[in-house]
Amino acid sequence: MNERTMIGKLGEKVGETISLSGWVDVRRDQGKLVFFDFRDVSGTVQGVVLPGDEALMTAAKEIRNEFVVRVEGIVNKRPEKNVQADKVNGDIELEIKGIEVLSAAQDLPFELGAEQNLDTFLDYLPYNLRSAKEVAIFKVQAEILKAYRAYLNSVGFTEFQAPKLIGDDAEGGAEVFEVPYFYGKTAHLATSPQFYKQIMVATYERVFCAGTVFRAEKHSTSRHLNEYTSLDAEMGFIQDHTDVMAVESALLIHIATHLKETCTAEFALLGSEIPVVPTVIPRMKLREAQELIFKETGKDKREEPDLEPEDERWLCEWSKKEHDSDFIFITHYPVSKRPMYTFEDPNDLGYTNGFDLLFRGVEITTGGQRRHNYENLVEGIKMKGLDPEKFSYYLQVFKYGMPPHGGWGMGLERLTQKFLGLSNVKEATLFPRDINRIDNRLSIED
RNA sequence: GCGGUCGUAGCUUAGCUGGUUAAAGCGCCGCCCUGUCACGGCGGAGACCGAGGGUUCAAGUCCCUUCGACCGCGCCA
Numbered sequence: 001m002n003e004r005t006m007i008g009k010l011g012e013k014v015g016e017t018i019s020l021s022g023w024v025d026v027r028r029d030q031g032k033l034v035f036f037d038f039r040d041v042s043g044t045v046q047g048v049v050l051p052g053d054e055a056l057m058t059a060a061k062e063i064r065n066e067f068v069v070r071v072e073g074i075v076n077k078r079p080e081k082n083v084q085a086d087k088v089n090g091d092i093e094l095e096i097k098g099i100e101v102l103s104a105a106q107d108l109p110f111e112l113g114a115e116q117n118l119d120t121f122l123d124y125l126p127y128n129l130r131s132a133k134e135v136a137i138f139k140v141q142a143e144i145l146k147a148y149r150a151y152l153n154s155v156g157f158t159e160f161q162a163p164k165l166i167g168d169d170a171e172g173g174a175e176v177f178e179v180p181y182f183y184g185k186t187a188h189l190a191t192s193p194q195f196y197k198q199i200m201v202a203t204y205e206r207v208f209c210a211g212t213v214f215r216a217e218k219h220s221t222s223r224h225l226n227e228y229t230s231l232d233a234e235m236g237f238i239q240d241h242t243d244v245m246a247v248e249s250a251l252l253i254h255i256a257t258h259l260k261e262t263c264t265a266e267f268a269l270l271g272s273e274i275p276v277v278p279t280v281i282p283r284m285k286l287r288e289a290q291e292l293i294f295k296e297t298g299k300d301k302r303e304e305p306d307l308e309p310e311d312e313r314w315l316c317e318w319s320k321k322e323h324d325s326d327f328i329f330i331t332h333y334p335v336s337k338r339p340m341y342t343f344e345d346p347n348d349l350g351y352t353n354g355f356d357l358l359f360r361g362v363e364i365t366t367g368g369q370r371r372h373n374y375e376n377l378v379e380g381i382k383m384k385g386l387d388p389e390k391f392s393y394y395l396q397v398f399k400y401g402m403p404p405h406g407g408w409g410m411g412l413e414r415l416t417q418k419f420l421g422l423s424n425v426k427e428a429t430l431f432p433r434d435i436n437r438i439d440n441r442l443s444i445e446d
Numbered sequence: 447g448c449g450g451u452c453g454u455a456g457c458u459u460a461g462c463u464g465g466u467u468a469a470a471g472c473g474c475c476g477c478c479c480u481g482u483c484a485c486g487g488c489g490g491a492g493a494c495c496g497a498g499g500g501u502u503c504a505a506g507u508c509c510c511u512u513c514g515a516c517c518g519c520g521c522c523a
Contacts, residue, residue, distance in 0.1 A: 026483080026484070028481095028482050028483065028484095028485055028486095029479095029482095029485095030479060030480070030481070030482060030485070030486085031478065031479040031480075032479075032480045033479090033480050033481060033482075034482095035481080035482050035483065035485080037483070046482085046483065048481075048482085050480080051480070079481090081481090082481065082482085082483090084483065087483080090483090093483095107456080107473095107474070108456085108473080108474090109456055109457070109473090110456065110457040110458085110472080110473065111457080111472070111473060111484085113484095114457055114458075114472075114473080115457075115458055115459095115472090116457065116458075117457095117458080117515075117516075118515080118516070119514085119515050119516075120457070120458090174521080174522065174523095175521085191522095192523090213523085215521090215522075215523085217520095217521060217522070218447065218521095219447095219519095219520080219521065219522075220447095220516090220517090220518090220519095221517085221518075221519080221520095221521095221522095222516090222517070222518090223522085223523080224521085224522070224523085225523090228523065229523095230523070231523090306521095308519090308520095309518085309519080356523095362523085363522075363523065364523065365523075366522080366523070409523065410523070411522090411523030412523090413523085414523055415523090423517095424516090424517095425523095436514085436515090441514085441515095
């Protein structure tokens with residue numbers, strides 16, 4: 001028996017008898033001839049059953065799309081008139097000598113890659129994930145993650161795993177899922193690795209993690225999930241938040257460059273463009289942004305403590321138009337709008353050394369400088385009406401010497417969504433969870 | 447949670463101001479086809495129009511309730 005040859009390698013096997021294994025992408029039965037496109041992870045290739053072998057012909061006619069098969073045959077160069085120049089393996093085809101069905105497929109709900117509503121798409125996600133489009137989306141996501149790790153590793157960051165079960169000392173703000181298991185204390189699912197990455201700064205100075213976080217928000221939008229992957233980083237010995245922004249900018253350039261090297265076919269298939277990351281991403285204070293919006297659109301948001309989604313979209317368009325940048329940093333949100341650990345700008349009291357990074361209309365990152373002085377942090381906690389006692393574990397590291405530091409959190413799914421121009425973040429999430437769906441829809445069947 | 451839009455064959459949709467057997471494309475099944483490549487041709491099966499109630503001589507089409515979806519908002523990544 002021949003060893004399995006990957007379809008992507010068939011071009012090197014012209015004239016040889018080989019064996020391939022994969023799925024039937026499509027069958028074209030022409031009566032006396034039956035054509036197939038076979039698919040494995042490395043590509044697709046056409047196979048043909050020629051007349052002559054009755055048993056083989058009968059078997060070929062019974063095979064349907066998505067059957068998993070092992071096929072033996074001869075790799076032939078195609079005659080000139082049959083060459084499909086625009087296709088991978090368009091210049092060869094497999095003359096099938098034997099087919100073994102490894103696994104039959106039941107009636108398909110629809111053709112792979114067929115147009116579907118999001119709801120239908122998610123109902124059939126395990127099946128849909130093998131379509132060319134999904135393969136491309138999650139390849140890009142995997143490469144983003146790879147580039148994220150590679151870059152941060154290259155500039156002195158150490159990766160660590162943050163816990164997902166935490167106590168009742170959540171930072172506040174986001175709604176948390178309760179875990180009623182532990183004696184004497186209610187645990188929660190982590191909404192962020194924030195405290196742990198800060199603790200780890202005193203160990204490795206520069207750290208990052210890429211892990212799942214959980215938000216119990218009952219939101220229903222095209223950019224929210226109850227479970228997502230947070231790309232977090234934290235670095236010590238900074239001057240201020242601009243040092244963090246500089247590292248993040250360089251990181252994004254690295255990711256974009258890496259995608260250009262590894263995913264141009266995927267971007268082409270999805271009809272998306274790899275974004276332009278300028279060496280210096282435009283930046284402005286929240287108040288400057290609001291002033292700009294007022295001046296340009298007449299909408300007065302100058303008293304607002306935050307940007308609305310509409311403003312974020314507008315600012316991104318502005319940044320693209322004025323600076324040819326898909327990104328823009330907004331800094332100096334008021335202390336009242338930021339978490340208790342956010343560092344207040346000593347030169348701009350009441351405002352923080354914090355930033356959001358907006359990308360193609362949405363916020364993909366929140367970051368900033370943190371309070372590193374123990375008394376200052378306790379003061380921040382009290383100011384938010386929280387009890388410092390509850391944070392004593394976290395506070396320990398500040399008690400015993402903590403460098404000035406800062407970092408960011410970035411949503412992997414949002415980043416993927418926006419890189420690829422997908423309309424809903426769930427399309428950029430392998431197995432999205434929301435209040436109505438954990439794999440299957442949770443409501444009663446209609 | 448609130449607001450908007452929507453819910454018709456396996457999938458994606460069309461059904462105008464309510465009016466006889468609910469339409470199409472794709473898929474599926476059967477037959478035909480020796481060069482197709484999302485093959486093609488002919489034929490066929492398949493929907494009680496999300497569910498419940500109401501108005502009317504008559505409802506997929508109008509009203510109410512309910513379930514569900516998508517989009518937007520608050521909040522956030």
